[in-house]
Amino acid sequence: MSTLALVAFVLWAAFLFYLPKILNFLRLQRFAKTLPGPTIGELIANVKKGEILNWLKELREKHGPVFRIWFGKDLTVMFTDPEDIKQLLGNNQLLTKSRNYELLEPWLGKGLLTNGGESWHRRRKLLTPGFHFRILSEFKEPMEENCRILVRRLTTRANGESFDIYPYITLFALDAICETAMGIKKHAQLQSDSEYVQAVQSICRVMHKQSFSFWQRLNVFFKHTKPGKEREAALKVLHDETNRVIRLRREQLIQERSESRPEAEQDDVGAKRRLAFLDMLLLTQMEGTAELSDTDIREEVDTFMFEGHDTTSSAIAFALSLLSKNPAVQQRAFEEASELEGREKESMPYLEAVIKETLRIYPSVPFFSRKVLQDLEVGKLTVPKGASISCLIYMLHRDPKNFPDPERFDPERFLLNEKQMHPFAFAAFSAGPRNCIGQKFAMLELKTSLSMLLRNYRFLADEDHQPKPLAELVTKSGNGIKLRILPRDQNGSTA
Numbered sequence: 001m002s003t004l005a006l007v008a009f010v011l012w013a014a015f016l017f018y019l020p021k022i023l024n025f026l027r028l029q030r031f032a033k034t035l036p037g038p039t040i041g042e043l044i045a046n047v048k049k050g051e052i053l054n055w056l057k058e059l060r061e062k063h064g065p066v067f068r069i070w071f072g073k074d075l076t077v078m079f080t081d082p083e084d085i086k087q088l089l090g091n092n093q094l095l096t097k098s099r100n101y102e103l104l105e106p107w108l109g110k111g112l113l114t115n116g117g118e119s120w121h122r123r124r125k126l127l128t129p130g131f132h133f134r135i136l137s138e139f140k141e142p143m144e145e146n147c148r149i150l151v152r153r154l155t156t157r158a159n160g161e162s163f164d165i166y167p168y169i170t171l172f173a174l175d176a177i178c179e180t181a182m183g184i185k186k187h188a189q190l191q192s193d194s195e196y197v198q199a200v201q202s203i204c205r206v207m208h209k210q211s212f213s214f215w216q217r218l219n220v221f222f223k224h225t226k227p228g229k230e231r232e233a234a235l236k237v238l239h240d241e242t243n244r245v246i247r248l249r250r251e252q253l254i255q256e257r258s259e260s261r262p263e264a265e266q267d268d269v270g271a272k273r274r275l276a277f278l279d280m281l282l283l284t285q286m287e288g289t290a291e292l293s294d295t296d297i298r299e300e301v302d303t304f305m306f307e308g309h310d311t312t313s314s315a316i317a318f319a320l321s322l323l324s325k326n327p328a329v330q331q332r333a334f335e336e337a338s339e340l341e342g343r344e345k346e347s348m349p350y351l352e353a354v355i356k357e358t359l360r361i362y363p364s365v366p367f368f369s370r371k372v373l374q375d376l377e378v379g380k381l382t383v384p385k386g387a388s389i390s391c392l393i394y395m396l397h398r399d400p401k402n403f404p405d406p407e408r409f410d411p412e413r414f415l416l417n418e419k420q421m422h423p424f425a426f427a428a429f430s431a432g433p434r435n436c437i438g439q440k441f442a443m444l445e446l447k448t449s450l451s452m453l454l455r456n457y458r459f460l461a462d463e464d465h466q467p468k469p470l471a472e473l474v475t476k477s478g479n480g481i482k483l484r485i486l487p488r489d490q491n492g493s494t495a
Contacts, residue, residue: 373385
């Protein structure tokens with residue numbers, strides 16, 4: 001075969017390979033013209049401003065409940081209507097995460113957050129027992145123990161002067177997830193700073209910018225750029241820490257099993273003990289009941305250490321900020337926390353309403369995105385294969401039809417009107433087959449920590465501070481959570 005013929009053959013093969021992709025991209029372009037949405041220039045300008053959530057609010061007001069955004073060559077259709085959200089989140093075939101989640105794979109691999117298809121089904125089935133209510137009951141005590149450390153650390157700040165409470169909260173949440181789900185005492189609160197927390201903040205910042213940057217999403221040399229090097233440095237810290245946690249817990253389990261009797265694996269009534277998250281993974285691997293590599297375990301530990309501390313710390317901090325600005329709501333929450341002290345596993349109607357209203361205004365995850373693998377009917381719309389859909393929770397929660405005066409903090413919405421709401425008007429924990437596996441864990445931690453904090457301190461507003469929510473991997477405040485605190489005496493009044 002001559003050189004010319006070989007070149008022609010290679011070009012023809014490349015053409016045939018890319019032809020379906022080209023045709024599908026042209027189909028996406030034709031579909032995109034039927035929907036309103038911003039230009040690429042508008043996207044770039046607003047990414048530079050760093051105010052994506054405010055921009056998405058403007059787009060919703062301008063274009064209505066459905067609009068589209070081009071992220072480079074990737075088309076995403078944004079949905080904000082509860083009926084559409086119901087159809088999307090309840091779809092058992094729409095389980096593959098969008099391309100944006102691929103940016104997380106250097107960190108989280110194919111863990112439960114990023115995985116899809118049959119592999120995701122198997123892993124979800126394996127992990128679900130680790131969040132059984134009997135396991136969660138055992139978590140309350142270490143949560144309280146770590147919250148007492150938080151209360152003690154805050155005594156130096158209980159002088160009525162403004163400070164950023166978020167760093168205190170995130171170290172507490174890291175200690176709580178490590179001691180409960182991982183079975184390891186981290187003692188992050190006893191350190192002046194946490195390299196792990198700094199690495200999480202660094203990698204979230206880098207990946208947020210990467211997800212909205214056409215150049216960084218496609219740049220094969222990204223790891224050699226300045227943000228790429230920052231990501232690699234953060235990854236080393238994160239993976240080193242999870243590997244350390246896994247190694248320590250494996251060694252402890254081996255020792256415990258060699259020393260314990262068979263009946264030690266049973267509870268008080270002779271039933272087989274339920275295992276917490278990391279123990280279940282490690283024992284499954286050790287006993288060979290499911291195929292799990294060390295990498296598989298690390299990916300799940302990375303996923304749950306991140307999601308288990310970052311989302312709850314954000315929710316706790318935003319809740320305290322809102323309570324500091326609404327003293328009547330805070331007083332009522334304090335009274336319930338005092339009356340039900342020690343019974344946080346039971347129903348706490350008002351505090352639960354406070355938590356839901358906090359997550360309505362500041363959902364920990366501002367949007368859920370899926371990849372469309374086959375043409376998808378959503379209402380009267382047919383979203384073509386190759387596009388992505390995004391459930392824009394931040395705007396779903398601001399729909400005035402379900403939440404009048406949506407920017408107002410009003411827990412009564414979830415006390416008086418929750419049954420009248422559309423069942424998918426509130427989706428802070430997602431819904432359907434890919435709902436948040438740890439939502440009961442999160443609610444227990446939120447109730448336990450907020451109750452104890454309210455019993456010990458009165459939270460006062462910093463009138464000059466208003467949180468600036470940022471849509472990173474988790475919704476956070478770009479300018480911290482500043483407030484003031486004063487200690488309560490035994491009667492609950494300010495000392």
